[in-house]
Structures are given as structure tokens and as C-alpha cells.
Amino acid sequence: MSTQTGTTRPSKVTTQTIVEMKQNGEKISMLTAYDYTMAQIIDQAGIDIILVGDSASNVMAGFETTVPITLDNMIYHTSCVVRGVDRALVIADLPFMSYQVTPKEALISAGRMMKEAGAHAVKMEGGKSITSTVKKIVDAGIPVMGHLGLTPQSIYKFGTYKVRAKEEQEAEMLIEDAKLLEEAGCFSIVLEKIPASLAEKVSNEISIPTIGIGAGVGCDGQVLVIHDMLGMNKDFSPRFLRRYADVHSVMTDAVRNYIKDVKSKDFPNSEEQYSS
Numbered sequence: 001m002s003t004q005t006g007t008t009r010p011s012k013v014t015t016q017t018i019v020e021m022k023q024n025g026e027k028i029s030m031l032t033a034y035d036y037t038m039a040q041i042i043d044q045a046g047i048d049i050i051l052v053g054d055s056a057s058n059v060m061a062g063f064e065t066t067v068p069i070t071l072d073n074m075i076y077h078t079s080c081v082v083r084g085v086d087r088a089l090v091i092a093d094l095p096f097m098s099y100q101v102t103p104k105e106a107l108i109s110a111g112r113m114m115k116e117a118g119a120h121a122v123k124m125e126g127g128k129s130i131t132s133t134v135k136k137i138v139d140a141g142i143p144v145m146g147h148l149g150l151t152p153q154s155i156y157k158f159g160t161y162k163v164r165a166k167e168e169q170e171a172e173m174l175i176e177d178a179k180l181l182e183e184a185g186c187f188s189i190v191l192e193k194i195p196a197s198l199a200e201k202v203s204n205e206i207s208i209p210t211i212g213i214g215a216g217v218g219c220d221g222q223v224l225v226i227h228d229m230l231g232m233n234k235d236f237s238p239r240f241l242r243r244y245a246d247v248h249s250v251m252t253d254a255v256r257n258y259i260k261d262v263k264s265k266d267f268p269n270s271e272e273q274y275s276s
């Protein structure tokens with residue numbers, strides 16, 4: 001496939017492709033998906049990476065945080081997505097408490113995600129504290145994406161979803177964490193809700209790609225939650241979100257029209273039924 005920069009790359013996106021895109025100065029596009037149909041649409045539209053995020057806990061299961069979703073839930077969502085994808089790289093979040101206890105347990109969780117769900121890579125939140133875990137998983141042949149800045153699995157520690165690393169000390173720690181994750185073998189890192197200048201600095205100081213959400217244009221790629229960018233969640237409007245559609249209105253109108261047609265006996269008409 002020919003890219004915007006005129007280079008060619010194999011049609012299937014791999015972790016190597018992603019790293020090469022940074023080297024070639026091509027921005028990386030990533031969106032979340034949690035089911036077969038959505039994954040098929042996004043993949044066929046040409047997205048580079050599909051993230052089966054633990055945001056499934058919020059947008060699919062209706063929980064307030066990402067804490068309750070289980071590894072079995074994430075394996076189910078990931079297997080649905082994988083069946084819908086031909087080209088994109090599929091990365092699955094390891095959920096809260098499936099990798100924090102010991103590196104051995106983390107490897108078992110990551111292994112299940114690859115073998116049972118068919119994921120191409122896993123993502124984990126955290127910096128210095130997870131580097132030995134990252135090494136163990138990467139050594140077993142499983143690619144790992146890191147996640148720094150706002151890490152929603154730690155919401156009860158932070159207490160808020162506000163922008164992280166505005167203070168110099170936390171910003172310096174984040175840069176150090178990014179370098180440690182690269183050293184440990186991560187092929188890429190998500191930077192969530194941090195100042196744009198800091199994200200740009202991190203992106204310049206490491207050779208693996210950064211994927212930003214609420215982290216500005218200096219990142220090597222961008223990610224959004226699909227429900228948010230399609231305008232399915234009317235009540236969620238953070239500053240970083242750009243809505244590309246108003247699917248909430250489209251769906252509401254369609255359902256209202258259907259109800260009206262059923263009640264008025266307009267649906268089904270003679271062409272929408274079978275004769276004997």
C-alpha cells in the first residue's frame with residue numbers, strides 16, 4: 001500500500017509498520033472498537049490501529065470507571081474485533097488487576113489475550129513500576145504498548161480525570177517513565193491528557209511512536225474512543241474531543257421513525273412481507 005509520504009508498506013499493519021511510520025514522519029491513526037461490525041467498518045475505512053480499550057467498561061458495559069471490566073470480558077470483545085479485521089493492527093488493553101500483581105500473572109493474562117482472542121499486541125498502564133512486567137511479556141514474543149499520563153485504571157488514586165503532569169516534577173517523571181518503557185521493549189506509548197508541550201518533548205526524546213489522546217499534535221499519532229468521535233455520547237464533551245458525526249441524532253431519528261411506522265401500520269408494507 002502506498003502511503004502519504006510516497007513509501008510503500010505491506011497491507012497488513014504490524015508493530016514494525018507503526019515504528020517505521022514514525023521514522024518516515026507519517027502520523028498514525030488509532031480508534032477503539034469493541035465488536036465485529038464496528039471493527040469491520042473502521043478497518044475497511046483504512047485505520048492503522050484498532051484498540052480494544054478497557055473503555056469498553058464505560059461505553060459497552062455502562063460502568064462509571066474501567067476498574068470493573070474483567071480479563072474474560074476483554075478477551076470476548078477482542079475476539080469479536082479480530083474477526084472483523086483484515087488489515088489493522090489490533091491491540092487489546094489488559095484490564096485492571098490482570099497484570100499488576102506479578103510479572104508471571106501478567107504474562108499469563110497477555111498470553112490468553114493472544115491465544116484466546118487473537119490480539120496482535122497488548123496495552124498496559126504505568127511506568128517504572130511495570131518495566132519488569134513489560135520485559136517478561138516482550139521476551140515471550142508479545143508486543144506491548146505502554147500508557148502514561150492519565151491512566152484511568154488508577155482513578156481512585158488520582159481522584160479526578162483532570163490533565164496530568166502539569167507540574168514540573170510529574171512531567172520529569174513522565175519523561176523518565178517513557179524512556180524506561182522504551183528500554184523495557186514497548187513498541188509504542190499512549191500519552192493521555194497531558195500538556196501538548198510535554199507530549200511533544202516526550203515524542204522527540206524517544207524513538208518509539210507516541211499516540212496521543214488529549215495530548216496535542218506533537219504526538220506521532222492520535223487515538224479517540226469511537227463512540228465519542230461518532231457523537232454517540234451526547235453528554236461527554238472534553239476539550240480534546242472532535243466529533244466527526246452526530247450518530248446520536250441519526251439513531252434517535254431512525255428509532256422514532258420506526259416506532260411511528262409500526263404504530264401507524266405503515267411498516268411493513270406489501271413489499272416488506274411474504275406471500276404464500
Ligand code: KIV
Pocket residue numbers: 032051052053054055056093190192213223224225
Ligand atoms: O481504553 C481506552 O479506550 C484507552 C484509550 C483512551 C487510549 O485506553
